[in-house]
Amino acid sequence: EVQLVESGGGLVQPGGSLRLSCAASGFTFSSYEMNWVRQAPGKGLEWVSYISSSGSTIYYADSVKGRFTISRDNAKNSLYLQMNSLRAEDTAVYYCATLEWELRSFDYWGQGTLVTVSS
Amino acid sequence: EIVLTQSPDFQSVTPKEKVTITCRASQSIGSSLHWYQQKPDQSPKLLIKYASQSISGVPSRFSGSGSGTDFTLTINSLEAEDAAAYYCHQSSSLPWTFGQGTKVEIK
Numbered sequence: 001e002v003q004l005v006e007s008g009g010g011l012v013q014p015g016g017s018l019r020l021s022c023a024a025s026g027f028t029f030s031s032y033e034m035n036w037v038r039q040a041p042g043k044g045l046e047w048v049s050y051i052s053s054s055g056s057t058i059y060y061a062d063s064v065k066g067r068f069t070i071s072r073d074n075a076k077n078s079l080y081l082q083m084n085s086l087r088a089e090d091t092a093v094y095y096c097a098t099l100e101w102e103l104r105s106f107d108y109w110g111q112g113t114l115v116t117v118s119s
Numbered sequence: 120e121i122v123l124t125q126s127p128d129f130q131s132v133t134p135k136e137k138v139t140i141t142c143r144a145s146q147s148i149g150s151s152l153h154w155y156q157q158k159p160d161q162s163p164k165l166l167i168k169y170a171s172q173s174i175s176g177v178p179s180r181f182s183g184s185g186s187g188t189d190f191t192l193t194i195n196s197l198e199a200e201d202a203a204a205y206y207c208h209q210s211s212s213l214p215w216t217f218g219q220g221t222k223v224e225i226k
Contacts (some may be wrong), residue, residue: 037163045155045163045206045217061214095162104210105153105168112162 002026002108004096009113016086016117022079022096022110030074033099035106036081038092046092049081050099064090086117121145121209125218133226138194140221142207147187151211154183154192157220158203166205167192199225 008020036048049070050059069082093112122145150170155163167183207218
């Protein structure tokens with residue numbers, strides 16, 4: 001069974017940093033492209049970042065480019081999101097999700113971790 | 120950036136009724152359109168991929184259609200457990216985007 005478990009969320013002050021993790025199990029993590037998708041409280045879904053299976057290709061949404069860094073450790077079956085220079089508008093539940101290789105749908109999602117940026 | 124516009128934003132429906140949600144893209148995206156269901160306090164779940172492909176384990180009352188710019192998610196014979204928000208998502212070009220969501224309430 002595919003499992004994705006996010007962690008690392010919490011309360012952080014504006015301008016601060018946080019590192020999110022996503023632990024994967026139940027599938028061959030090193031073969032899957034991965035993403036972060038976020039959802040502000042009471043709002044819709046927003047794609048944040050993508051990383052290829054090897055980590056060689058990375059994309060970001062304009063809203064986080066230059067502040068967030070996605071990475072992965074295939075030996076540890078883990079995905080990460082380093083978030084710097086956090087703003088109030090980054091407050092959201094952050095989900096990690098697998099990307100289907102051909103049709104590019106987000107097939108599996110974690111339960112999410114809440115990041116709150118507030119003073 | 121491709122904008123996806125869903126309609127309606129909200130729908131209150133009685134059980135066994137048919138529900139139709141539309142998703143319109145700001146430019147042609149072929150069939151690169153997927154649908155997700157998000158129940159309260161849960162993560163999104165893939166319902167339909169590539170406009171009309173069914174997903175194993177998803178009830179057959181859920182179906183999708185469309186191509187180009189206009190897409191439809193249909194729920195035949197709504198059940199109480201279908202109360203949720205529904206989102207479309209395009210993977211035709213970066214940045215990947217979602218519709219604003221449609222909330223379905225059971226009367």
